[in-house]
Amino acid sequence: MPLVRNLVIGLRTLFRRTKDSTDLDEELDEFLEMAAEDKMRRGMTRGEALRAVRLEQGSSDVTREGVHAARWESFLEICSQDLRIGFRRLWKSPGFTTVVVLTLALGIGATTAIFTLIDAVMLEPLPVANPKQLYRLGDNNNCCVMTGTQNDGSFVLYSYPLYEHLRDHTPEFKQLAAFGSFLPDLSIRRSGDPASAQPYKGEFVSGNYFEMFGISAFAGRTLTPQDDTAPAPPAAVISYHTWQTRFGADPSVIGATFIINTVPYAIVGVAPPRFYGDTLRSDPPDFWLPLATDPDRWLFAAGPEWLYLIGRFGPEVQSSFSSGFGLRSTPKRRPSSATTRLS
Numbered sequence: 001m002p003l004v005r006n007l008v009i010g011l012r013t014l015f016r017r018t019k020d021s022t023d024l025d026e027e028l029d030e031f032l033e034m035a036a037e038d039k040m041r042r043g044m045t046r047g048e049a050l051r052a053v054r055l056e057q058g059s060s061d062v063t064r065e066g067v068h069a070a071r072w073e074s075f076l077e078i079c080s081q082d083l084r085i086g087f088r089r090l091w092k093s094p095g096f097t098t099v100v101v102l103t104l105a106l107g108i109g110a111t112t113a114i115f116t117l118i119d120a121v122m123l124e125p126l127p128v129a130n131p132k133q134l135y136r137l138g139d140n141n142n143c144c145v146m147t148g149t150q151n152d153g154s155f156v157l158y159s160y161p162l163y164e165h166l167r168d169h170t171p172e173f174k175q176l177a178a179f180g181s182f183l184p185d186l187s188i189r190r191s192g193d194p195a196s197a198q199p200y201k202g203e204f205v206s207g208n209y210f211e212m213f214g215i216s217a218f219a220g221r222t223l224t225p226q227d228d229t230a231p232a233p234p235a236a237v238i239s240y241h242t243w244q245t246r247f248g249a250d251p252s253v254i255g256a257t258f259i260i261n262t263v264p265y266a267i268v269g270v271a272p273p274r275f276y277g278d279t280l281r282s283d284p285p286d287f288w289l290p291l292a293t294d295p296d297r298w299l300f301a302a303g304p305e306w307l308y309l310i311g312r313f314g315p316e317v318q319s320s321f322s323s324g325f326g327l328r329s330t331p332k333r334r335p336s337s338a339t340t341r342l343s
Contacts, residue, residue: 129214144182157305173311175212191257203285220269228290242286
């Protein structure tokens, strides 16, 4: 209750400052008169008594300032006065004011952008299922096609035949997905649209890519292993960001045919929001396409090494590791594969 009472008194003081100041002056005058009368009864004249009281009690102005400073509302009054003075000075210096406003705007904008990035990348959980079970196979990153590195014991990129072998003969992995080490430029237009084709970024991925991450489509469906076979009709998944910004979230995109590098693809679904693929980059994929539809068939021979691999361990294997997706570690129990490191 004392807190509520002080709050009510403070608010009343803010809106009745003139009356409260008058009341305080009257109280101080009455106190001085009472103290002076006491001294006059001791034989002092009125002038001597008033002078003695003022010497003992100090200046009444100092007393008023002390009373005001003891109230919480005095802080608001000081802030109000400082703001009025500040705005008055800024109004008199328009050039300086413009520089200050622009500097603050740039600073706030940059801070907001940095926080948005950190929030999306570090604070918000990854938009995948159980990210701690995901492990990237390889020593480091490289681009784009190499040969012979695995003979030297370096597993940066993987050939397609080696990926198939690891996928089918590494029981520690519940799922093992592959994706290209580079994002090819795609020329895309909607079938039947007379407009010219537009450039986009694409990524060729294995059919179990989305299943390995444990994510579902925002609309439609994701790619499946059946899509990643030679007889299957070409299918593609569009990113949520591209669907929103380039196609206005048009629902008719799902199921429509798009001509991608002269080949007709059916858009089978839209990836979920905040999913930008397997790698944090400034130009994430706009479309995901099955590896089987990659026109460069020579890449599927035993020599070219051009694939990155990410696998999902089962719970019993994952508990043997100290870190998950994106962190390098040495496994306590190494999978039965040619992989020497997990990163």
